[in-house]
Amino acid sequence: MKNKQTLLIAATGLVVGALAVLLTLNGNPANMGFCIACFLRDTAGALGLHKAAVVQYARPEIIGLVLGAFIMSVAGKEFAAKGGSSPMTRFVLGFFVMVGALMFLGCPLRMVLRIAGGDLNAVVGLIGFVCGILGGIFFLKNGFTLKRTYTLSRLEGTWMPILSLGVLALLLLAPSLLAFSESGPGSMHAPVMMAQAAGLIVGALAYKTRLCMVGGIRDAVLFGDFYLLYGFVAIIIAALIGNLAIGSFNLGFDGQPVAFNDGLWNFLGMALTGLGSALLGGCPLRQLILAGSGNSDSAVTVMGMIVGSAFCHNFGLASSADGPTSAGKIAVIIGFAVVIVIGLANMRKEKV
């Protein structure tokens, strides 16, 4: 039983890594087969929530991830509408998880894909990510809680799939209503149907296995349980082999695609994302998957990430290949302050 599960999550990781390379080969930006932060940001741009012309595209991968999780949870009779666990706090945490990710230029999943592409800046990011998660574990061990969830109406749990279908309908039936980048990362994308299919497959598998970049490190540290970490490592192995096969493996710090080489801010960006995600209980990918399977707290978190991404581009907080911005650095520092206050303010004393 346990071996079968380990096999499934390792296989899931291999599929995610392979599909990521396939999407890159077919048009997605380099080392960006999947990136929840970038793709939510691109989708926010497509909907006109920010005006950064180079990052606007309603990414079918995001829609597919949500719908894949939705279909899988309904098929397995596990779809459960739940929520009510400090929604506004989760919104703010989602916001700053995005600020950290757009400082680094990628969510934890893209961090893994960047490592597999030879981008050593992402290894610096990984160290920051682990430090952030260790900070989150400190709060968890000291009684941090966002309070319990409650069972809600089925409709409440279905909003994220419904909204995703709405964006898909716009993309397929009324694309003239959406913004599309003509240059930059937003203009680079795999064919819609391929991206949609890849999202559906990964969404279904990630739901089934609970694949989570934060959870892997958290469970390894807290319980010595490496189940989720196998998925993490399998993604790197598959994407690494794929990148080597198509000749897009480029080891080093300099000249990496959609990345910069300022170690301090790569570290701090991912540390903020790791800390915020640990308090939320899952990485951005996991939040999307949970939102697809009925968790409205995660749906609110995703909304926080979308608004965060729009802020990042409207106020010049997001980094670019040229490096971080001053405003972005200030936002990350504010982010640490806010997330730490959230951590401290939600620590409960033991009842026994």
Added chain:
Amino acid sequence: MYIATFHTHFGAMSFKRQLEKLGDRQAQMMPVPRALSASCGVCVRFSLPFDQNLMASEDLESVFLEKEGGGYGLLFENE
């Protein structure tokens, strides 16, 4: 052995400490088995017979009994 799932990580931690106080030396926190779904990813596996009055709290979600030969039987659900 029993498996208790929780709405929060904090609930799992409190439950484990409570069981330790009740003398359950085998109680341990671990990730929730995939066969069970849970709000937070952490469960407590314990050996003392489950007593709702003594052990249930707001953060407790469900308690299962591990069946011999695999599988879980639902003993308690807190809505």
